[in-house]
Amino acid sequence: MFLKLFRKSDAVPSETELLAQYRQTGDLRILGQLYEPNMEMLYAVCYKYLTSEDAAKDAVMQVFEELVNKARTHEISNWKSWLHSVAKNYCLMQLRSRKEFVDAQRMESEDRLHLVEEAPEEPLPLKELDDCLKKLNREQQQTVSLFFLQEKSYRQIVEETGYELNQVKSYLQNGRRNLKLCMEAQVERFP
Structure with a gap:
């Protein structure tokens, strides 16, 4: 009986418990405890989409910053799956903004070329x-x-x-x- 009580107090809180604690307190250390075990998985997701080590590393950090607010306001039933979705969506937004930037540069270059020719x-x-x-x-x-x-x-x-x-x-x-x-x-x- 004594050992059961001792083990229970050393038990690591579940993701659900940590998430509930973070929502109550806003303590970034708790969010870090939730986030840290998933960083490799998030890096892999970000690298898959962004195809650059540096961009993937930056994305992993940016996703954490997004979680500061999102984890307190969204209903999360499966932390790992939800985290994967947040990372994927972040990367897709980065790709979309890059595409817009590249498209805009291309259009601007074409316009300049056209104006130079005429x-x-x-x-x-x-x-x-x-x-x-x-x-x-x-x-x-x-x-x-x-x-x-x-x-x-x-x-x-x-x-x-x-x-x-x-x-x-x-x-x-x-x-x-x-x-x-x-x-x-x-x-x-x-x-």
Whole structure:
């Protein structure tokens, strides 16, 4: 009987108990106890998606930071499975933002190449570009300025403006097209 009591007090709390303690206290050491045994599995998941050791290591740390709030607010019935899903979703978001960044760079390079091919030998003054930018509607003007002039990402523009991601993409696409048409008209007016 004495040994049973002694063993019970040394028993390691279950994931469910640790999770309940973390939700009550917000103690990051408890979250660390939950997280640490799963770090290898999380690294493997992140490496599978991100295909870079450094990116996978960074992702493992970023996932932990996301858990600080998520673990306190989400209903979690299976910690390991839920953790796997959080890591996978984090990596997919990283890939999606990279794709948007690469797509944006590609589009910007194509636009620059296109403008270089069609531009007169002497560049247009910045005043014409500024005039054309002012002719765009407010949303297009704002997103084009944020994306190209301030070099903000789609995500940053969404956060700053409150527009939906699809709206941002549409405003950028239409704004770029309208800006290009305006600039072409400027070139024709001032050969």
